[in-house]
Amino acid sequence: MEMEQAPHPDYLKGFNRGYELTKCAPDISDQVTPYLNDGEMGKGFTDGKSQFEKEKQIQRVPSFLEDIDKAESKDEMGLSMDFTDKGDVEPDKE
Numbered sequence: 566m567e568m569e570q571a572p573h574p575d576y577l578k579g580f581n582r583g584y585e586l587t588k589c590a591p592d593i594s595d596q597v598t599p600y601l602n603d604g605e606m607g608k609g610f611t612d613g614k615s616q617f618e619k620e621k622q623i624q625r626v627p628s629f630l631e632d633i634d635k636a637e638s639k640d641e642m643g644l645s646m647d648f649t650d651k652g653d654v655e656p657d658k659e
Contacts, residue, residue, distance in 0.1 A: 572609075573605040573609075575604065575605035575606040575609065576605040576606065576608060576609035576612075577609060578606055578609065579605065579606035579607060579608065579609025579610040579611075579612075579613065580609035580610065580612055580613035580616070581609075581613060582606075582609075582610055582613065583609065583610035583611060583612065583613030583614040583617075584613035584614065584616055584617045585613075586614075587613070587614045587617040587618065588617050594614055597610075598610070598611065598614065
């Protein structure tokens with residue numbers, strides 16, 4: 566059975582800093598990234614930045630769903646979107 570090795574403390578610091586900086590100030594995070602060294606902290610920073618960006622993509626809501634709570638009770642064609650029980654349905658008269 567393989568034992569997982571705990572990440573290096575510098576890697577963890579870099580990961581957390583990369584994640585938080587990308588969350589709070591993505592422009593600064595983008596500017597800092599090219600100047601990082603290949604050490605544990607630099608790798609962690611890059612991975613933390615990537616992790617936040619992946620999570621942000623997952624959380625992104627399609628634009629057609631953004632205002633679903635703000636929608637009116639009628640759609641664009643003026644049809645009622647009220648699906649409450651109204652009792653018996655009368656047949657169409659021909």
